[in-house]
Amino acid sequence: MPExxxxxxxxxxxxxxxxxxxxxxxxxxxNDAKTAGDVILAVRAGLLKCxxxxxxxxxxxDCASQDGTPDLVRAASIxxxxxxxxxxxxxxxxxxxxxVAGEPYGGAALHTxxxxxxxxxxxxxxxxxxxxxxxxxxxxxxxVRPVLRDNFDLVTPTYRxxxxxxxxxxxxxxxxxxxxxGRRLREPYALDFAFxxxxxxxxxxxxxxxxxxxxxxxxxxxxxxxxxxxxxxAQSFLGERSRRDxxxxxxxxxxxRTVGALFWSLEGNYPLWSSAKESQAVATMGPDHxxxxxxxxxxxxxxxEMFVHGVAELEPVLxxxxxxxxxxELQKVTRQxxxxxxxxxxxxxxxxxxxxxxxxxxxxxxxxxxQALAPLYRGRAFTFLADNGDASGDEVEDYVEALCLxxxxxxxxxxxxxxGGK
Amino acid sequence: MPAPQDALWYKDAIIYQVHVKSxxxxxxxxxxxxxxxAQKLDYLQDLGVNAVWLMPFFxxxxxxxxxxxxxxxxxxxxxxxxxxxxxxxxxxxxxxxxVIIEMVLNHTSDQxxxxxxxRKSRDNPRxxxxxxxxxxxxxxxxxxxxxxTELSNWAWDPVSKEYYWHRFFSHQxxxxxxxxxxREEMWNVMKFWLDMGVDGFRLDAVPYLVERExxxxxxxxxxxxxxxxxxxxxxxxxxxxxxxAEANQWPADLRPYFGDGDEFNAxxxxxxxxxxxxxxxxxxxxxxxxxxxQTPEIPPNCQxxxxxxxxxxxxxxxxxxxxxxxxxxxxxxxxxxxxxxxIRRRLAPLLDNDRRRIELMTGMLMSLPGTPIVYYGDExxxxxxxxxxxxxGVRTPMQWDGGWNGGxxxxxxxxxxxxxxxxxxxxxxxxxxxxxxxxxxxLLFWMKRMIKVRKSxxxxxxxxxxxxxxxxxxxxxxxxxxxxETVLVVNNLSSSAQAVELxxxxxxxxxxxxxxxxxxxxxxxxxxxxxxxxxxxxxxxRLRRI
Numbered sequence: 003m004p005e006x007x008x009x010x011x012x013x014x015x016x017x018x019x020x021x022x023x024x025x026x027x028x029x030x031x032x033n034d035a036k037t038a039g040d041v042i043l044a045v046r047a048g049l050l051k052c053x054x055x056x057x058x059x060x061x062x063x064d065c066a067s068q069d070g071t072p073d074l075v076r077a078a079s080i081x082x083x084x085x086x087x088x089x090x091x092x093x094x095x096x097x098x099x100x101x102v103a104g105e106p107y108g109g110a111a112l113h114t115x116x117x118x119x120x121x122x123x124x125x126x127x128x129x130x131x132x133x134x135x136x137x138x139x140x141x142x143x144x145x146v147r148p149v150l151r152d153n154f155d156l157v158t159p160t161y162r163x164x165x166x167x168x169x170x171x172x173x174x175x176x177x178x179x180x181x182x183x184g185r186r187l188r189e190p191y192a193l194d195f196a197f198x199x200x201x202x203x204x205x206x207x208x209x210x211x212x213x214x215x216x217x218x219x220x221x222x223x224x225x226x227x228x229x230x231x232x233x234x235x236a237q238s239f240l241g242e243r244s245r246r247d248x249x250x251x252x253x254x255x256x257x258x259r260t261v262g263a264l265f266w267s268l269e270g271n272y273p274l275w276s277s278a279k280e281s282q283a284v285a286t287m288g289p290d291h292x293x294x295x296x297x298x299x300x301x302x303x304x305x306x307e308m309f310v311h312g313v314a315e316l317e318p319v320l321x322x323x324x325x326x327x328x329x330x331e332l333q334k335v336t337r338q339x340x341x342x343x344x345x346x347x348x349x350x351x352x353x354x355x356x357x358x359x360x361x362x363x364x365x366x367x368x369x370x371x372x373q374a375l376a377p378l379y380r381g382r383a384f385t386f387l388a389d390n391g392d393a394s395g396d397e398v399e400d401y402v403e404a405l406c407l408x409x410x411x412x413x414x415x416x417x418x419x420x421x422g423g424k
Numbered sequence: 425m426p427a428p429q430d431a432l433w434y435k436d437a438i439i440y441q442v443h444v445k446s447x448x449x450x451x452x453x454x455x456x457x458x459x460x461x462a463q464k465l466d467y468l469q470d471l472g473v474n475a476v477w478l479m480p481f482f483x484x485x486x487x488x489x490x491x492x493x494x495x496x497x498x499x500x501x502x503x504x505x506x507x508x509x510x511x512x513x514x515x516x517x518x519x520x521x522x523v524i525i526e527m528v529l530n531h532t533s534d535q536x537x538x539x540x541x542x543r544k545s546r547d548n549p550r551x552x553x554x555x556x557x558x559x560x561x562x563x564x565x566x567x568x569x570x571x572x573t574e575l576s577n578w579a580w581d582p583v584s585k586e587y588y589w590h591r592f593f594s595h596q597x598x599x600x601x602x603x604x605x606x607r608e609e610m611w612n613v614m615k616f617w618l619d620m621g622v623d624g625f626r627l628d629a630v631p632y633l634v635e636r637e638x639x640x641x642x643x644x645x646x647x648x649x650x651x652x653x654x655x656x657x658x659x660x661x662x663x664x665x666x667x668x669a670e671a672n673q674w675p676a677d678l679r680p681y682f683g684d685g686d687e688f689n690a691x692x693x694x695x696x697x698x699x700x701x702x703x704x705x706x707x708x709x710x711x712x713x714x715x716x717x718q719t720p721e722i723p724p725n726c727q728x729x730x731x732x733x734x735x736x737x738x739x740x741x742x743x744x745x746x747x748x749x750x751x752x753x754x755x756x757x758x759x760x761x762x763x764x765x766x767i768r769r770r771l772a773p774l775l776d777n778d779r780r781r782i783e784l785m786t787g788m789l790m791s792l793p794g795t796p797i798v799y800y801g802d803e804x805x806x807x808x809x810x811x812x813x814x815x816x817g818v819r820t821p822m823q824w825d826g827g828w829n830g831g832x833x834x835x836x837x838x839x840x841x842x843x844x845x846x847x848x849x850x851x852x853x854x855x856x857x858x859x860x861x862x863x864x865x866x867l868l869f870w871m872k873r874m875i876k877v878r879k880s881x882x883x884x885x886x887x888x889x890x891x892x893x894x895x896x897x898x899x900x901x902x903x904x905x906x907x908x909e910t911v912l913v914v915n916n917l918s919s920s921a922q923a924v925e926l927x928x929x930x931x932x933x934x935x936x937x938x939x940x941x942x943x944x945x946x947x948x949x950x951x952x953x954x955x956x957x958x959x960x961x962x963x964x965x966r967l968r969r970i
Contacts (some may be wrong), residue, residue, distance in 0.1 A: 021897075021898055021918065082714055082717070084717055092746060343520045
């Protein structure tokens with residue numbers, strides 16, 4: 003059984019005390035004491051407000067935090083031990099924490115959550131990011147209710163995002179997933195999401211957990227698993243998602259976790275994505291997007307420099323990944339001055355599809371392929387910022403929609419490359 | 425005879441609550457009576473109970489099942505005579521069974537001679553025996569108890585053209601305890617029955633005796649003063665008798681009714697009962713432990729009385745709105761089961777006739793701190809009839825056998841005071857004493873065994889309680905202790921098997937002896953004590969150092 007070796011004896015003992023639950027909330031942490039406490043309290047408030055009668059548990063999977071994060075989680079428990087909590091609640095709420103080794107927020111965390119959910123026979127699970135500082139208690143209801151009451155198997159979020167936020171989602175993950183798998187999921191690989199026990203158990207049993215992709219991109223693979231099986235998918239509007247402070251060094255892990263897993267998923271799901279034609283809308287609770295346009299400062303020059311220098315530095319690698327024609331076009335782009343540089347939609351889509359095909363064929367180390375995408379993404383992000391500097395929310399949305407259509411229109415080229423034609 | 429020297433007998437009692445009219449009809453008129461009740465005392469003795477609490481049996485127009493008394497000095501002719509009562513009382517005492525009777529202090533029937541006098545004119549000598557007013561605006565802060573039927577606590581009297589005060593039905597005017605003559609007369613009433621030999625009174629609706637403007641007219645200091653006065657007289661003239669309070673209040677508000685051990689000897693713990701049902705449905709001990717944590721210490725000569733069901737609805741006054749909604753949804757999906765702020769159902773139907781849950785709940789009733797009260801018929805799992813009005817659905821005739829009228833009466837079925845239960849699950853042909861006496865595994869036999877084991881250890885009635893808080897919240901575990909007697913109780917509230925680790929290090933070195941089978945369990949050591957329990961299973965262990 004897949005869960006045999008992932009849960010520690012101490013954790014199993016805690017699960018034994020928790021017993022069967024209706025709702026399991028999971029949260030992976032690593033030194034998140036600054037924010038995780040507020041997230042847990044919001045989640046707890048959401049459970050008490052909307053699911054007071056349901057049996058629930060909050061499970062924290064922590065990766066060697068040194069700042070007391072697990073203690074914050076445990077402190078949110080509601081029990082009958084005198085003076086433990088002044089909250090009035092119908093039921094006991096266990097908040098338990100367990101430790102996992104490996105990469106922070108890696109696949110081991112979701113693997114542990116899935117195994118716990120399977121053991122506790124949770125009908126509904128939700129995962130929240132420990133840095134979701136804008137979280138409101140209502141988020142719990144918005145994610146959990148569609149699973150618990152309406153029998154959806156996967157509920158991904160939609161957020162109110164700043165137009166310059168989530169550029170990887172807007173420029174690659176959303177349009178490519180939509181084009182390949184045919185589902186218009188705005189945040190296909192989210193940090194806050196919910197899923198059914200049925201989907202969780204199905205995914206737990208999939209033969210992915212020994213793969214590198216599952217170690218880094220398990221959340222992505224869960225979404226793909228839902229899209230590739232007989233599962234009902236919905237998205238639910240949560241509200242504003244606070245911007246994450248990201249450094250340049252965060253980009254490669256993020257691409258590895260999302261794009262890498264997406265590329266990897268294409269291997270086993272070729273019959274599905276190759277036959278998916280036009281994309282379909284998914285059931286959506288609330289708006290499927292909201293865009294805020296408050297002025298913020300974006301360091302476009304740094305993006306420009308990292309793109310130009312990155313392409314130059316990685317030229318040998320890129321030549322082994324991209325076709326000569328695409329390489330030529332890409333180099334033309336890098337020669338443009340900053341104020342006129344644009345990485346056009348068609349070239350961007352062709353680039354991504356060629357990366358996917360090269361990943362499939364393992365023309366070089368797959369991880370090197372993923373890493374090589376980083377500077378190109380920066381060029382595309384620069385273009386997005388430049389094109390949408392004065393754009394309204396609707397105009398940004400039109401821009402993304404046009405890119406999506408380009409991804410869909412050019413899908414045959416990927417199919418051709420996949421079959422070995424180029 | 426019961427041991428008269430033990431003034432704290434009520435701490436060790438197992439009380440059986442019964443309505444005379446419902447138990448056994450000796451004269452074939454369709455109503456139970458005292459002679460019939462006396463004939464069934466052997467059954468109660470065999471069951472093991474050692475006290476009987478009788479619902480009102482006084483002359484009454486019976487518009488509130490006898491809680492509307494029209495004469496405190498007699499017996500309703502339906503139930504017999506004063507001599508019949510004496511015969512029953514003596515027979516009970518001969519069997520070691522004490523008798524507690526109902527005393528409705530707060531109000532009378534509007535048919536009582538006192539009220540008829542009082543309403544004749546505003547200058548009648550008994551005018552001040554009741555609470556009159558020219559307006560219906562006094563005591564505005566007072567809640568209405570019977571929300572389903574009453575719009576106000578004031579009712580207009582067309583005879584004397586004033587309003588009179590009533591906390592319950594409008595045909596139950598409240599007595600005026602400001603009047604010393606009323607207080608004196610009610611003591612005379614009690615003396616009348618005490619002289620006959622009754623062992624105690626269950627005082628009905630005690631929080632409402634006195635009214636004061638600007639208050640909610642409940643639990644007032646003046647009410648406590650009246651109770652203290654009664655208790656003082658009782659102890660002086662009738663030592664060893666007891667007063668049991670019916671006060672549906674939060675534990676902290678109830679505590680003053682014990683005073684310094686100089687008011688009530690015992691009081692019902694109303695908030696615990698719905699929480700036991702809630703805990704069972706939630707499969708979570710929290711409702712029970714929390715309410716008992718909020719329950720204050722009481723003087724050593726005082727006692728809580730615990731019950732699962734009684735003649736009234738399962739009251740949900742002492743729960744939060746969220747808890748009430750939950751209880752309604754889980755235990756009274758059919759709105760016909762709801763009455764006032766409660767649920768008018770018997771124990772077995774509330775628990776889906778699940779023998780395991782009935783046993784578990786009874787086990788908790790018998791092992792939590794207090795004196796347990798068993799409602800008649802629950803020992804055999806009788807059902808209810810929600811199609812009958814008010815609370816009559818839980819007051820149907822006792823089911824003695826599968827024959828004519830369930831063995832309750834030789835009258836024509838049409839003449840019975842209430843229809844018999846007839847349905848295939850709870851009808852008298854399926855659920856009756858005779859059939860359950862035939863099988864060792866019947867609920868009746870199980871109850872007898874349970875009562876016997878409970879009575880074998882005084883710790884249950886008099887001991888302290890210490891809750892264990894195992895991490896498994898489905899397990900309600902506690903240690904009862906009295907001097908050198910120690911009992912460990914472990915209840916599985918869950919419908920599935922559970923494992924639990926108990927921290928029993930304080931009792932290290934003791935062995936556990938399971939009290940029903942007397943089997944020995946391993947000695948307690950330094951490690952957490954691991955137990956596994958089946959669905960709704962419970963254990964009572966006696967701890968012995970040997």
